[in-house]
Amino acid sequence: MEHESVPLYWRNIPAYYRLVARRCKRCGEVYFPPVLKCPRCGSNELEDVELPQEGELVEFTVLRSVPTDFLKQKPVILGLVKLGPAKVLGQIVDAAPEKLKEGQRVEVAFRRVVVDGKYGLVMYGYKFRPRP
Amino acid sequence: MTRKVAVVGVGVSKFGNRTDVSLPELAWEAVKEAFDDARLGPEDVQGFVVGNMGGWSSEALPAVVVGEYCGLVPKSGIRVEAACATGSAAVRTAYHMIASGEADIVMAIGVEKMNESPTPTVVEFIGRAGNYFWEFENFGLTFPGYYALYATAYMQRYGATEEDLCKVAVKNHYYGSLNPKAQFQRAITVEECLNSRYIAWPLKLYDSSPITDGAAAVILASEEAARKITDTPVWIKAIGYANGTANLSKRPDFVGLEAAQVAAKMAYKKAGIDPENPVKHFDVAEVHDCFTIAEIMAYEDLGFAKRGEGYKLIREGQTYIGGVIPVNLDGGLKAKGHPIGATGVSMVAELTKQLRQQAERGRQATIKNGMALAHNVGGTGHYAFVTILGLSP
Ligand SMILES: [Zn+2]
Numbered sequence: 001m002e003h004e005s006v007p008l009y010w011r012n013i014p015a016y017y018r019l020v021a022r023r024c025k026r027c028g029e030v031y032f033p034p035v036l037k038c039p040r041c042g043s044n045e046l047e048d049v050e051l052p053q054e055g056e057l058v059e060f061t062v063l064r065s066v067p068t069d070f071l072k073q074k075p076v077i078l079g080l081v082k083l084g085p086a087k088v089l090g091q092i093v094d095a096a097p098e099k100l101k102e103g104q105r106v107e108v109a110f111r112r113v114v115v116d117g118k119y120g121l122v123m124y125g126y127k128f129r130p131r132p
Numbered sequence: 133m134t135r136k137v138a139v140v141g142v143g144v145s146k147f148g149n150r151t152d153v154s155l156p157e158l159a160w161e162a163v164k165e166a167f168d169d170a171r172l173g174p175e176d177v178q179g180f181v182v183g184n185m186g187g188w189s190s191e192a193l194p195a196v197v198v199g200e201y202c203g204l205v206p207k208s209g210i211r212v213e214a215a216c217a218t219g220s221a222a223v224r225t226a227y228h229m230i231a232s233g234e235a236d237i238v239m240a241i242g243v244e245k246m247n248e249s250p251t252p253t254v255v256e257f258i259g260r261a262g263n264y265f266w267e268f269e270n271f272g273l274t275f276p277g278y279y280a281l282y283a284t285a286y287m288q289r290y291g292a293t294e295e296d297l298c299k300v301a302v303k304n305h306y307y308g309s310l311n312p313k314a315q316f317q318r319a320i321t322v323e324e325c326l327n328s329r330y331i332a333w334p335l336k337l338y339d340s341s342p343i344t345d346g347a348a349a350v351i352l353a354s355e356e357a358a359r360k361i362t363d364t365p366v367w368i369k370a371i372g373y374a375n376g377t378a379n380l381s382k383r384p385d386f387v388g389l390e391a392a393q394v395a396a397k398m399a400y401k402k403a404g405i406d407p408e409n410p411v412k413h414f415d416v417a418e419v420h421d422c423f424t425i426a427e428i429m430a431y432e433d434l435g436f437a438k439r440g441e442g443y444k445l446i447r448e449g450q451t452y453i454g455g456v457i458p459v460n461l462d463g464g465l466k467a468k469g470h471p472i473g474a475t476g477v478s479m480v481a482e483l484t485k486q487l488r489q490q491a492e493r494g495r496q497a498t499i500k501n502g503m504a505l506a507h508n509v510g511g512t513g514h515y516a517f518v519t520i521l522g523l524s525p
Contacts, residue, residue, distance in 0.1 A: 059386055061280035062333035087381040
């Protein structure tokens with residue numbers, strides 16, 4: 001599988017490492033992934049908002065069949081997490097699928113996401129784990 | 133003022149693993165059948181539209197390759213794309229060419245050869261059909277994973293079970309077993325489905341549509357042309373269409389697809405269908421069952437059942453022939469197969485046959501209202517098309 005070019009990947013990194021969303025100063029809508037222009041009201045006036053480190057698991061699934069880059073992580077648990085004003089999709093780690101429940105508290109954890117064998121790139125990013 | 137448009141010829145290839153033919157050869161199987169059905173030839177067609185997602189197949193310019201093989205060049209043809217709803221996008225484009233007065237006879241062709249790439253490549257390619265960087269690249273979300281999120285949300289909220297989902301697969305395999313063009317021709321049991329392996333919990337192998345090669349073609353004509361070609365034109369009464377957000381995290385809930393609801397509303401309004409009770413108008417429907425949960429959500433998005441009660445339709449067998457609204461009598465995506473670009477075109481071909489009462493024994497709906505509906509979704513609600521066909525203009 002082709003990865004994005006390094007510069008593009010790097011450009012996405014602030015939001016990616018710190019979970020920074022963008023809030024529209026005019027209408028108040030919050031966007032994650034971040035946007036440059038508000039799709040709702042058209043305003044260009046947006047500000048960074050750091051999302052909380054803890055949130056609630058909204059939905060999840062357990063992938064038994066995964067893309068080749070993720071074979072070593074099988075099975076992959078993917079969840080949609082409500083982090084303050086935004087919903088964020090991510091892997092759930094350090095968790096037994098049968099013990100997970102919608103509505104449970106989870107927190108952000110930084111982990112290795114992808115290792116690109118061809119170029120030796122190791123990409124880190126956010127995942128979520130259940131709160132103890 | 134737009135003109136009325138009718139379907140005057142339909143053709144569908146055998147669906148399945150079709151490594152025995154090339155992309156244009158596969159398309160021709162459907163195109164030839166459509167020409168024979170309408171008693172027309174390539175010289176009668178003024179333009180054509182090819183629905184093909186590609187990516188996994190080798191042809192980069194499928195419209196020209198297919199058009200030339202079918203004898204349509206130098207008539208103008210283009211390729212259109214709307215993910216898994218690509219076929220409906222082709223029908224819609226051809227429809228508008230005639231409705232606008234630009235052409236009198238136009239062909240919509242859907243064709244896909246997914247087996248030209250190895251399965252993991254196809255799985256990865258489909259997985260990109262969300263929001264590439266934020267969902268696929270970093271997390272490995274697969275296409276079944278998207279629908280699995282809907283399935284967990286739906287089951288949790290409304291009390292549907294994995295058994296209910298399997299009942300959709302059992303119905304569609306049953307009708308697939310009666311359709312000689314279907315990829316899967318074997319009926320299955322609820323137990324077989326429940327015992328199949330998990331792909332993306334709670335969805336199992338038997339909850340999922342397969343990787344399919346296939347083609348379908350429909351010939352559309354203006355009212356004046358249609359009346360000369362056939363005694364049994366099937367009219368396109370309305371096409372509704374809408375898009376939804378590409379980003380999962382922006383969706384308000386996971387129990388229905390907003391794009392499908394908007395498309396249905398638009399189609400119902402154009403065709404004069406009562407949105408409170410649409411089933412009373414229709415004899416049969418084709419819905420987008422790429423996964424079993426998708427068929428149940430379709431019942432609700434289309435208003436066949438109230439929100440949260442769609443699973444009861446399948447639990448009570450109401451979407452079999454004899455029930456309130458028979459659905460996917462050709463086996464659906466689940467058993468007939470889901471060759472991305474061909475699926476939407478094959479839905480229109482199937483409903484045309486149903487309305488003309490030409491379906492095979494055991495899978496022909498009772499035609500009394502003379503109307504039918506096709507629901508075709510692209511991505512996980514990124515695109516939706518609702519097409520309404522009828523025996524009267
Ligand atoms: Zn705004």
